[in-house]
Amino acid sequence: MKITDVVSHVLQYDLPHELGYSQQFYTRRTAHLVEVQTDEGPVGWGECFGPGNVALANKAIVEKVIRPMVVGRDPVDREVIWHDVYNALRDHGQKGMPIQALSGVDIALWDLTGKIAGLPLCKLVGGQVRERIPVYGYGMMLRREDPASLASRFKNEATAIKDAGFVAAKMKVGLGARDDVRLVQAVRDGVGDVFRFMVDANHCYTVADALYVGRALDSMGAYWFEEPVAPEDLDGYRELRAKLDTSIAGGEAEFTRWGWRRLFDGRCLDIAQPEVCALGGVSEYLKVVAAAHTHFVPVVNHVWGSAVAVAANLHLLAALPPLPGGLHPTEPMLEFDTTHNLFRDELLEEPLDIAGQVARTDGYAGVPAGPGLGIVPDRGFIARYRIE
Numbered sequence: 001m002k003i004t005d006v007v008s009h010v011l012q013y014d015l016p017h018e019l020g021y022s023q024q025f026y027t028r029r030t031a032h033l034v035e036v037q038t039d040e041g042p043v044g045w046g047e048c049f050g051p052g053n054v055a056l057a058n059k060a061i062v063e064k065v066i067r068p069m070v071v072g073r074d075p076v077d078r079e080v081i082w083h084d085v086y087n088a089l090r091d092h093g094q095k096g097m098p099i100q101a102l103s104g105v106d107i108a109l110w111d112l113t114g115k116i117a118g119l120p121l122c123k124l125v126g127g128q129v130r131e132r133i134p135v136y137g138y139g140m141m142l143r144r145e146d147p148a149s150l151a152s153r154f155k156n157e158a159t160a161i162k163d164a165g166f167v168a169a170k171m172k173v174g175l176g177a178r179d180d181v182r183l184v185q186a187v188r189d190g191v192g193d194v195f196r197f198m199v200d201a202n203h204c205y206t207v208a209d210a211l212y213v214g215r216a217l218d219s220m221g222a223y224w225f226e227e228p229v230a231p232e233d234l235d236g237y238r239e240l241r242a243k244l245d246t247s248i249a250g251g252e253a254e255f256t257r258w259g260w261r262r263l264f265d266g267r268c269l270d271i272a273q274p275e276v277c278a279l280g281g282v283s284e285y286l287k288v289v290a291a292a293h294t295h296f297v298p299v300v301n302h303v304w305g306s307a308v309a310v311a312a313n314l315h316l317l318a319a320l321p322p323l324p325g326g327l328h329p330t331e332p333m334l335e336f337d338t339t340h341n342l343f344r345d346e347l348l349e350e351p352l353d354i355a356g357q358v359a360r361t362d363g364y365a366g367v368p369a370g371p372g373l374g375i376v377p378d379r380g381f382i383a384r385y386r387i388e
């Protein structure tokens with residue numbers, strides 16, 4: 001079997017209302033799907049992390065830079081292709097968009113390899129450790145409203161996520177340290193005293209502000225504090241980890257085994273959040289997980305994007321070995337965006353229906369059956385939302 005074409009589909013629609021996190025507000029949702037076609041019929045699907053115009057730039061890298069290196073090759077040669085592409089692009093970007101673009105192609109090659117082998121991705125990467133994956137709901141995004149009314153919105157939303165059956169809830173912060181502590185208190189009030197909740201700063205703090213917020217999180221029993229400071233600030237991560245009780249999580253903005261090595265060597269994280277659609281695809285994700293386990297850092301994947309990304313992550317989380325082992329190990333969780341997302345809910349011929357699964361099982365989702373990612377994107381849906 002030979003690869004005959006690599007096509008990027010960039011999809012976009014206007015959200016019903018603006019959403020925000022600590023870095024920006026946005027009104028459109030974008031998804032970047034990668035389709036690898038073969039001479040014998042099967043196609044593989046992947047996804048590249050990167051919203052808005054970043055998706056358009058990544059599409060150019062996929063189609064103009066990577067495609068010519070990949071057409072004519074055997075799709076099961078995933079590692080060979082990965083290293084050829086990485087070596088060719090190394091001088092032009094060891095992080096960021098070239099690696100995001102490579103990620104989507106690599107995921108599609110794994111999907112194809114599963115279809116060729118007749119095995120689901122979770123079996124292909126080592127086997128199914130767990131039948132079902134606990135799911136946490138993230139929501140509680142920023143809005144352009146005053147802090148008091150946002151806090152009351154967050155409180156209601158936190159209660160709703162808990163009542164929907166999710167095993168935990170994650171909120172955004174980013175108004176400034178003092179107002180953020182009030183938002184966190186509202187979420188704690190909304191979910192009650194024992195329910196697990198996490199706080200995502202999207203690297204908006206200085207170390208001093210992160211310590212101020214982090215001490216409040218310690219007293220309120222937050223489960224983790226995500227991306228408190230800039231991803232480049234490894235010393236800041238290390239200092240927060242030493243001074244706070246709350247687990248420090250991060251890594252969604254890090255790429256490849258070589259980038260991740262510095263986070264692990266620096267003892268920067270309590271919880272690693274690799275993003276498979278950004279860091280280099282499934283091939284590289286497996287190496288980052290191995291590095292995490294080498295340093296005894298548990299992994300809870302970062303998940304963003306369409307049903308393609310969600311399906312890939314369900315397989316990878318199903319196959320993730322417990323760390324450390326035991327009768328009652330701490331299980332990884334699927335990150336699930338509870339805000340409006342047609343690309344997650346309606347892209348597939350048979351939707352994953354994560355929210356429905358969570359409601360029926362009190363917080364869990366199963367792995368899509370079938371070879372590869374186990375999904376079939378609806379071509380009519382893609383044609384309807386494709387902008388380029």
Ligand code: CA
Nearest residue numbers: 200226227252
């Ligand atoms: Ca995050």
